[in-house]
Amino acid sequence: MQRTTVLQEDWWNLRAEATWGNASAGQDLVALRAENDQLRRAPAGRAVIDQARGMVMVLTPCTRGAARNLLVDISRQCDTKLPEVAASLVAAWEGKSLPEQMQRALRRTVRRFHVEGQGRDSRQPGKSSR
DSSP: OHHHHHHHHHHHHHHHHHHHSSSOHHHHHHHHHHHHHHHHHHHHHHHHHHHHHHHHHHHTTOOHHHHHHHHHHHHHHHTOOHHHHHHHHHHHHTTOOOOHHHHHHHHHHHHHHHHHHHHHHHSOTTOOOO
16 A cells, blocks of 8 residues: 555656646647657667668678668668668668668678678687787
8 A cells, every 4th residue: 555655646746846847737748749659659660670680681691780780880871860771771672762872871881791791700710810
């Protein structure tokens, strides 16, 4: 019973702060709605990112983390949000054309990935690279 009482008291205090604080209830409502919309969109964005990551892992044999890093690098080069890059790659897989800027960024990133990967693979195990 004590927990319920504490939660009810905290709830009352939060409600009092929202009502008597600097921000009006209308502003709070708008902020909460915006946050709610963002939280609703987040799982869909993650699903597209995971799908694009899987595509990268198939096309460029790499780990899950390396595939995400490739997508993030493309996102930075194109100054585009990660879910948008992922959605473009998935759409390209389905037959739509990939924007030219994204094509160039993808080529540069994959090329660099292969160069870095070859450098790591060419070292002999057990020997340091110093």
